[in-house]
Amino acid sequence: MSFDLPLTADDVAEIVAILDKTPYDRLDLRTSRFTLKILRSGDGFTQEISFAQDAPAAAIVAPDETAAVAQGLVIRAPLPGTFYRAPQPGAAAFVEVGSAIEPDTVVAIVETMKLMTSVMAGCSGIVEEIVAENAKMVDADAVLMRVKPA
Amino acid sequence: MIKRLFIANRGEIAWRIIRTAKRLGMTAILGVSEADVESLPARMADEVVLLGAAASSESYLNVEKVVAAAKGARADAVHPGYGFLSENATFGRAVRDAGMIFVGPEIASLEAMGDKLMARKAGIAAGLPVVPGGEAADKAAAKAQAEVTGYPLLIKAVSGGGGRGMKRVDAPAQLDSQIDMAMAEAQAAFGDSRIYLERFIGRGRHVEVQILGDGETAIHLGTRDCSIQRRFQKLVEEAPAFGIPQDRHEAITSAAVKFAAHLKYRGAGTVEFLVDATDFSFYFLEMNARIQVEHPVTEAITGVDLIEQQLLVADGQKLTLEQRFVAFDGHAIEVRINAENYEKDFRPSPGAARVAQWPAGPGIRVDTHIGAGGNVPPYYDSLIGKLIVHGRDRAEAVQKLEAALGVLRIEGIATTAPLHRRIAADPRFVAGGVDTKFLEAFGHG
Numbered sequence: 269m270s271f272d273l274p275l276t277a278d279d280v281a282e283i284v285a286i287l288d289k290t291p292y293d294r295l296d297l298r299t300s301r302f303t304l305k306i307l308r309s310g311d312g313f314t315q316e317i318s319f320a321q322d323a324p325a326a327a328i329v330a331p332d333e334t335a336a337v338a339q340g341l342v343i344r345a346p347l348p349g350t351f352y353r354a355p356q357p358g359a360a361a362f363v364e365v366g367s368a369i370e371p372d373t374v375v376a377i378v379e380t381m382k383l384m385t386s387v388m389a390g391c392s393g394i395v396e397e398i399v400a401e402n403a404k405m406v407d408a409d410a411v412l413m414r415v416k417p418a
Numbered sequence: 419m420i421k422r423l424f425i426a427n428r429g430e431i432a433w434r435i436i437r438t439a440k441r442l443g444m445t446a447i448l449g450v451s452e453a454d455v456e457s458l459p460a461r462m463a464d465e466v467v468l469l470g471a472a473a474s475s476e477s478y479l480n481v482e483k484v485v486a487a488a489k490g491a492r493a494d495a496v497h498p499g500y501g502f503l504s505e506n507a508t509f510g511r512a513v514r515d516a517g518m519i520f521v522g523p524e525i526a527s528l529e530a531m532g533d534k535l536m537a538r539k540a541g542i543a544a545g546l547p548v549v550p551g552g553e554a555a556d557k558a559a560a561k562a563q564a565e566v567t568g569y570p571l572l573i574k575a576v577s578g579g580g581g582r583g584m585k586r587v588d589a590p591a592q593l594d595s596q597i598d599m600a601m602a603e604a605q606a607a608f609g610d611s612r613i614y615l616e617r618f619i620g621r622g623r624h625v626e627v628q629i630l631g632d633g634e635t636a637i638h639l640g641t642r643d644c645s646i647q648r649r650f651q652k653l654v655e656e657a658p659a660f661g662i663p664q665d666r667h668e669a670i671t672s673a674a675v676k677f678a679a680h681l682k683y684r685g686a687g688t689v690e691f692l693v694d695a696t697d698f699s700f701y702f703l704e705m706n707a708r709i710q711v712e713h714p715v716t717e718a719i720t721g722v723d724l725i726e727q728q729l730l731v732a733d734g735q736k737l738t739l740e741q742r743f744v745a746f747d748g749h750a751i752e753v754r755i756n757a758e759n760y761e762k763d764f765r766p767s768p769g770a771a772r773v774a775q776w777p778a779g780p781g782i783r784v785d786t787h788i789g790a791g792g793n794v795p796p797y798y799d800s801l802i803g804k805l806i807v808h809g810r811d812r813a814e815a816v817q818k819l820e821a822a823l824g825v826l827r828i829e830g831i832a833t834t835a836p837l838h839r840r841i842a843a844d845p846r847f848v849a850g851g852v853d854t855k856f857l858e859a860f861g862h863g
Binding site: 273274276277280281283284285301302305306307309310311312313314315316317318319346347348349350355356357377379380381382383384385405 | 436437440441458461462473582598599601602603605606607611757765766768773774775776777778779780781782783784789790791796797798799800806821822824825826827
């Protein structure tokens with residue numbers, strides 16, 4: 269059993285109504301689980317939940333560009349997700365090593381948030397190496413394939 | 419009485435269910451994947467059980483793991499939320515076989531409604547009008563069916579929902595490739611690649627009716643309009659459906675109640691209709707045998723907690739709510755804030771929200787699992803929160819929506835908030851009653 273009932277939308281609205289009658293712009297409400305920050309914003313108010321034990325948000329590390337300076341052309345993941353070489357399980361792969369490709373050739377699918385995004389080659393040439401492993405997670409801009417220029 | 423409720427879901431709906439469970443004095447137990455251990459719902463739940471790896475197939479979509487986790491946590495009931503296993507009959511049966519209550523309809527209803535072809539047949543049997551279309555077991559059958567149905571048509575997933583696996587085909591030449599994509603998406607989202615075809619109706623509105631049933635009686639909690647969609651994904655939902663003549667509105671709700679009664683439906687469900695935006699004739703599309711993403715707009719105008727009603731009926735109680743006591747107050751609008759970059763063709767935008775300042779105030783409700791620093795993993799749906807506004811009438815609701823969107827601030831990830839600001843300011847939206855083509859005019863149909 270829990271004794272820290274979550275705040276309802278009506279509770280939040282009441283807090284806003286109270287704060288609105290004061291000259292204050294901000295009210296922080298701390299419970300054993302979370303901190304709720306009510307903040308005046310222009311003519312309205314916002315609410316933001318945070319957790320005390322949170323470490324400060326880590327700086328976002330940019331993808332390692334040095335890995336991409338390799339010879340020849342590369343095809344990169346347009347967004348993070350699961351890399352698939354074929355349109356569906358059991359189907360033939362879009363391309364194999366040695367396949368000739370054009371910029372608009374579909375070479376793979378990346379599944380992100382349940383959505384299938386076709387990966388276009390974006391260059392012409394011959395597939396030299398398939399770097400990413402099928403059905404595994406790839407980061408945005410990760411190198412999926414290496415291409416020998418035509 | 420349910421004492422220990424296991425929530426077999428994630429994101430905003432997990433947190434939504436935890437809220438009601440706690441209010442009713444239940445212990446809320448949440449099953450999480452490795453990606454969600456630090457999530458807001460995991461921090462708010464009374465108990466947390468690790469299901470498995472981040473991939474849905476290893477966690478939220480894994481029947482064995484979810485049932486074992488619930489059983490291991492000594493839960494007496496399992497709430498599946500929406501999506502994932504919510505309409506999976508195998509899951510419902512496994513939960514019941516393990517001696518727990520499945521918070522959902524009878525397995526027979528799940529089977530009938532989970533299979534959209536069976537749902538069509540049930541609709542016809544209940545005397546409801548349906549959109550012309552039919553089965554397509556393989557490509558050859560799809561081509562044959564397409565000849566009969568005519569173009570433009572829609573490919574839909576037999577096990578579908580939420581627009582996944584749904585594709586529009588305008589000409590025979592596109593049929594082949596669209597079937598491949600539809601089947602792949604259907605397989606990924608539902609573990610079932612079967613599809614069927616339906617004629618595409620040009621100027622249609624998506625109107626649905628919220629149903630509650632206890633197996634004996636069924637009532638409705640009014641309509642919702644979900645016509646503002648992109649690629650069949652709902653973006654904006656309202657209650658009630660605006661600008662539909664009173665007699666048509668009543669015919670739609672009556673048809674929905676009739677359908678629920680025909681099924682002897684138990685629990686909360688949504689009967690979906692396609693309504694012709696010009697003459698208001700309507701067709702039964704399908705029934706969703708679960709709670710819907712957009713349920714808060716119905717809660718806003720009726721004051722009924724739909725999750726509570728689901729739990730009561732699942733617990734074997736009769737509906738105490740009668741149709742004549744359901745009163746409708748004002749107008750509510752919900753917008754879905756997705757982690758998608760709307761300026762870059764709605765490309766998914768996973769990552770951490772450094773800032774997550776959601777609107778607050780009278781007539782404003784926010785259902786979200788994203789607080790400051792909240793992480794949006796790339797593995798799941800892109801919904802990060804829902805903003806619901808409630809006004810005395812539609813005009814007031816629209817004003818509140820515009821004001822609320824004006825203060826909403828999410829940083830670190832791209833969201834659909836800028837799109838919603840454009841929608842809220844669009845004269846056609848302000849006037850109300852738009853059809854499903856509304857968003858095409860934005861160049862993002």
